[in-house]
Amino acid sequence: PSNSKLRNYSFGFDKEKHCALWVAYPLHSCYLGSTSRTDAFDYDPDCIDNSYEANIGNNAYYPKNGETYSHSRGHQLPSADRQCCYEANAQTFYGTNMTPQLNEHNEGIWSALEGRVRTWSDSADTLYVVTGVVVSPSSRIEKDSYGNNVTVPDAYFKAVLKYSKSSTLGTWNAAAFYLEHREYSGGIQKSHSMSIDKLEEKTGIDFFANLPAKVGEATATNIEKQDPATSNVWW
Secondary structure, eight states: OTTOOOOOOEEEEETTTTEEEEEEEEEOGGGOSSOOOOOOOBOOSSSSOGGGSOOOSSSOOEETTOOSOOOEEEESSOGGGOOSSHHHHHHTTBGGGEEEEOHHHHTTHHHHHHHHHHHHHTTOSEEEEEEEEEOOTTOOEEEOTTSOEEEOOSEEEEEEEEEOTTOTTOSEEEEEEEEESSOOSSSOOGGGEEOHHHHHHHHOOOOSTTSOHHHHHOOHHHHTSEETTTTEEOO
């Protein structure tokens, strides 16, 4: 936006599974705006050889033994988090940001969590978010529209780090969420949240490694207390 250069997102990609295992991105008011959803589904033109990405141009994912549409093209970095300009939004539709995601999950509890994270950015100077997937040797396989095998995640997670210079709860606060890849009844609940440390145990990933250990040890309950500096709550 305004000819400035900003980091949109970084990712760790598994070439054999044809999907990003995690996508990391900042969330700040400069990334939000009124640009419309572009639906510019495409290969990532710069970052990796396109032959490793799933082909997502035409609905995308089909069951291994049939041709009936099965999974939606699920964003890890939400389109709604990048509405500052066309280019930033279009990049969220690259194959490096997509996984095969059950529509009931994508438009249900996952969408609710994405909306809550955007709300938290209103009371932060910056949020740092890592969204990722859990895959295993027994993970389901879907075919993309070119017939390539694409791994379907067993679960999804988010690690959220909140920086608020004026916060009375501390400059840095963090929370994590882990959701099995299935349909849920109801919206996102406190029971779905956990400490960063707990998510590290479940995923084997070291999140926000340059911060003091106490940031990762904080429980979701502590993080979600009301912040008098902003009159907003994490939960």
